[in-house]
Amino acid sequence: xxxxxxIVGLGNPGRGYGExxxxxxxxxxxxxxxxxxxxxxxxKDDYLVATGQFEGSAVxxxxxxTFMNQSGFAVRGLVSLYKIETxxxxxxxxxxxLPVGIIRLRPEGSGGGHKGLEHIIYQIGSxxxxxxxxxxGREDMPEDLTGFVLGPFREEELPVMEEAVTTAADAxxxxxxxxxxxxxxRFN
Numbered sequence: 001x002x003x004x005x006x007i008v009g010l011g012n013p014g015r016g017y018g019e020x021x022x023x024x025x026x027x028x029x030x031x032x033x034x035x036x037x038x039x040x041x042x043x044k045d046d047y048l049v050a051t052g053q054f055e056g057s058a059v060x061x062x063x064x065x066t067f068m069n070q071s072g073f074a075v076r077g078l079v080s081l082y083k084i085e086t087x088x089x090x091x092x093x094x095x096x097x098l099p100v101g102i103i104r105l106r107p108e109g110s111g112g113g114h115k116g117l118e119h120i121i122y123q124i125g126s127x128x129x130x131x132x133x134x135x136x137g138r139e140d141m142p143e144d145l146t147g148f149v150l151g152p153f154r155e156e157e158l159p160v161m162e163e164a165v166t167t168a169a170d171a172x173x174x175x176x177x178x179x180x181x182x183x184x185x186r187f188n
Contacts, residue, residue, distance in 0.1 A: 002040070002057070002058055003058070003061050003082070003084065003085065003088055004051070004057075004058035004059055004060045004082055004084070004088070005054075005057060005058070005060070005090070005162060005176060006059075006060045006062065006078055006079070006082060006084045006086050006088060006089045006090070007029055007032065007059065007061050007062070007090045007092065007172060008025075008029070008062045008063070008064065008071075008074075008075055008078065008089070008090070008091050008092065008119050009025035009027070009028050009029030009030070009061070009062070009063050009065060009093075009119075010022075010024030010025035010026070010028045010064065010068060010071055010091065010092065010093040010116045010117070011023035011024070011027075011063060011064075011068065012067050012068050013024050013063075013064075013065040013066075013067070015063045017150065018113050019152045019153075020149065020151060020152060021063060021094055021096075021136040021137075021148070021149050021150070021151060021152070021153060022068055022094055022136075022149040022150055023038050023094075024092075024093070024094040024134045024164075024165065025063075025091075025092040025093045025094060025134070026063050026081070027165045028092045028132075028134070028165050028168045028172070029050075029061045029062070029063055029168045029179070030063075031051040031165055032061055032169050032172060032173075033050045033061050036052055036053075036054055036059070037170065037174075038050035038052045038054070038061060039052070040061070040063065043055060044077065044081060045073070045074060045077040045078075046065045046066045046070075046073060046074045046077070047062045047063060047064045047065055047066075047074040047077070047078060047161075048062065048065060049061065049062050049078070049127060050062075053126060054173070054176055055176070055177065057176060058083055059176070060078070062075075062078055062169075063070040066082045068115065068116040068117060069115040069116060069119055070158050071119050071120055072116075072119035072120040072121070072122055072123030072124065073115075073123060075089075075120045075124060076120075076123040076124050077137075078122055085090070085154035086124070086126050086128045086129040087128075087129065087130075088127040088168060089124075089130070090129070090130045090131070090132060090172065090175065091120060091129065091130070091131045091132070092131075092132045092134070092168065092172070093114060093116060093117055093131065093132070093133055093134070094114075094133070094134055094135075094136045094149065095112070095114065095133035095135055095136065096135075096137065096145070096148070096149065097112065097113070097135075097137055097138060097139060097180060098133060098134070098135025098136075098137075098138075099135045099138075099161040099163060100135055100153075100157050100160050100161065100164075101134075101135055101163060101164040102134075102135035102164070103132060103133065103134050103135070103164060103167055103168050103171060103182050103187055103188075104132070104135075104188055105124070105130065105131070105133075105171060105180065105183055105187060106130065106131055106133070106184075107130050107132070107180050107184075108127055108128045108129065109126060109127060109131070111127070112133075117131065122138055129169045130175070130180055132168055132171060132172065134165070135164070136149065136153075136161075136167050136168055137157065152164065167180070167187065169187075170187075171183055172185070174186060
């Protein structure tokens with residue numbers, strides 16, 4: 001069997017975090033699981049995992065069950081378990097530096113101030129992997145960034161975010177079909 005493509009959505013576990021800005025990555029991988037008819041189960045370590053196929057390619061969808069800032073532990077375990085090269089890892093996450101609903105795919109780079117992404121980079125010892133950022137807004141952001149990202153979207157933002165999650169899932173499927181360059185050209 002070929003090496004799977006690992007798609008990790010970032011968020012926080014637990015019912016209290018379900019509707020928060022910080023759980024946008026979870027929303028995208030959950031949508032992909034529904035589209036592909038996959039179910040999540042508890043993994044060997046601190047993550048939920050769904051394995052299967054997308055158009056003949058092996059895929060692993062994962063949601064770390066550590067809290068956001070400790071996501072690297074789960075990703076390191078997944079990369080080791082499935083023997084994933086960094087080019088076959090995609091991290092899907094929220095980004096306060098992008099307007100609500102805007103998505104950006106990058107082939108590599110820094111954590112950009114996102115503690116979950118920074119922890120992944122530290123734990124796997126590389127920043128050479130694609131990441132798909134989904135804007136959760138920054139307008140009128142209070143000084144308390146933690147309260148903002150752990151808070152819900154405003155009513156008027158909900159339809160925009162629903163569309164963004166769908167578009168992000170479309171971008172993941174395009175990445176799997178056509179590669180990162182075409183996907184960036186089409187979705188950035």
